[in-house]
Structure formats: C-alpha cells, structure tokens
Amino acid sequence: MVSGSTITKRLYQEVADTLIAAIGEGEYAVGDRLPAERKLAANLSVSRATIREAMIALEISGLVEIRTGSGIFVISEAAIAKSSGIHDIGPGPFELIEARTLFESEAAAIAATRISELELQELDRVCKEMTRLMEAGELAEDIDHQFHHLIALATRNSAIVSTINQMWEFRTRMPMWGKLHALISQRQGEPGWSLDRHTIVDHRRILNALRARDASAAREAMRLHLDHVKEALLKASEIDAIDLSVPQIVSSNGIGND
Numbered sequence: 001m002v003s004g005s006t007i008t009k010r011l012y013q014e015v016a017d018t019l020i021a022a023i024g025e026g027e028y029a030v031g032d033r034l035p036a037e038r039k040l041a042a043n044l045s046v047s048r049a050t051i052r053e054a055m056i057a058l059e060i061s062g063l064v065e066i067r068t069g070s071g072i073f074v075i076s077e078a079a080i081a082k083s084s085g086i087h088d089i090g091p092g093p094f095e096l097i098e099a100r101t102l103f104e105s106e107a108a109a110i111a112a113t114r115i116s117e118l119e120l121q122e123l124d125r126v127c128k129e130m131t132r133l134m135e136a137g138e139l140a141e142d143i144d145h146q147f148h149h150l151i152a153l154a155t156r157n158s159a160i161v162s163t164i165n166q167m168w169e170f171r172t173r174m175p176m177w178g179k180l181h182a183l184i185s186q187r188q189g190e191p192g193w194s195l196d197r198h199t200i201v202d203h204r205r206i207l208n209a210l211r212a213r214d215a216s217a218a219r220e221a222m223r224l225h226l227d228h229v230k231e232a233l234l235k236a237s238e239i240d241a242i243d244l245s246v247p248q249i250v251s252s253n254g255i256g257n258d
C-alpha cells in the first residue's frame with residue numbers, strides 16, 4: 001500500500017497500479033493494446049465501471065491512450081518507468097454516482113414529506129427551463145444542478161445538504177469527470193443517445209412524486225434517474241469496439257441493441 005496520507009487506495013487506483021506493474025514487467029510494450037475491458041474485469045474481479053475509471057486515470061497520467069472504437073494503447077514507457085503508481089485524483093465518477101444514488105434517493109424521500117409549495121413551484125420552473133435549454137441544444141448542467149440542489153434544501157437538513165453539495169463539487173474539481181464529460185459531449189449527437197430525454201422525463205417524475213408527497217415514489221424516481229445517468233456514463237465511455245462487436249453482428253437484424 002502507498003505510504004503517506006493515503007490510508008487505503010481507491011479501487012480504481014489499485015487496478016491502475018496493477019496494470020502499471022504489468023507494463024513495467026514487460027507484459028505490454030509501448031504500442032500494445034491492453035486486454036478488453038470484460039476480460040480485465042473478470043481477471044481482476046472488479047466491475048467494468050471500475051476498469052473504466054482506472055483507464056481514465058491512466059490516460060490522465062499519460063500512460064495510455066483511449067482510442068474510442070479501437071481500445072486502450074500503451075503510449076509511454078518513460079512515464080511508466082518513473083511512475084510509482086498513479087496519483088490520487090479523487091473519487092471515480094462511478095463511485096460518485098453510486099454515492100449520489102444512496103444519498104439523493106433518501107433525500108428525495110425526506111423532501112417529499114417536508115417540501116413547501118414555493119419550492120414545488122421553483123422546481124416546476126427549473127423543469128421547464130431545462131426542457132427549453134435541451135430543446136434549444138444548449139447545455140443544461142447548471143439547471144440540472146439547481147434541480148438536485150433544491151431537493152437537497154427541501155430536506156431541511158443541513159448535514160444532508162452539505163454532503164450532497166460536496167458530491168457535486170467533486171464533479172467540478174475532478175479531472176476524471178472532465179475527461180468523461182468530454183466523451184459524453186462527443187457522443188451527444190449520436191443516434192440512440194437519450195440522456196437528455198431521460199433527464200426531462202425523470203425530473204418530471206421526481207417532481208410529481210414530491211408534489212404528491214409520496215416518499216417512496218420520490219425515492220424510486222430519484223434512484224431510476226441516477227441509474228439512467230450511470231448507464232449514460234457507461235455508454236459514453238465505452239471503449240472496446242472488439243469486445244462489443246459480438247452483439248453488433250446480431251444487431252443487423254434489429255436485435256442486440258442495448
């Protein structure tokens with residue numbers, strides 16, 4: 001384990017360091033393609049989301065290059081030679097989504113019992129503004145943040161508000177999030193890319209549950225929304241064209257789309 005202030009490594013760091021060691025031992029040379037994500041996940045007994053985080057971290061460290069549609073390639077021996085493991089660059093984006101699902105679903109359930117009429121009206125305004133922005137093809141990230149922040153505030157619990165705020169702040173400070181966000185932007189115009197549509201429907205469902213003061217419906221609606229966000233992140237950061245080519249062959253008959 002790493003000495004110093006880090007007590008335990010994040011899971012994606014452990015995976016990244018295992019791969020750095022394999023590259024250092026000559027298992028993969030510069031120019032080599034790393035094994036497919038599915039295979040790495042099985043070999044290292046971690047989820048594909050963790051492999052995805054490790055790869056993004058390795059790319060930020062300059063050790064590999066993610067070529068969407070081709071795979072992940074080792075690009076720097078020099079960097080590997082002087083590297084004694086990747087730096088801690090904050091929680092992984094999929095770790096954050098998992099934590100947000102936990103906190104924000106419960107926050108929505110609590111908010112359903114405490115939210116004011118005025119706050120419901122404000123959420124309605126935010127939903128309408130988000131629809132307008134998305135239909136105009138404009139970025140709706142700030143308005144999305146407002147929506148989630150208003151629900152946190154409606155819990156009337158300052159500890160919940162600050163925990164949720166901190167998770168959102170990680171997004172703006174994290175280089176891994178920036179990288180993932182760039183991948184999402186690249187894919188935004190692709191057919192079948194439905195995060196925006198999901199978001200509008202999901203937010204409305206959450207608002208309706210809050211309006212009905214139905215705690216369990218609000219919890220489920222928020223959970224579903226964040227599941228959609230997670231799916232979109234996984235889809236945006238898909239790398240293994242070869243790995244994914246199997247269902248694609250079937251999909252020429254209209255079967256096999258995810």
Ligand SMILES: [Zn+2]
Pocket residue numbers: 144147148199203225
């Ligand atoms: Zn949202």
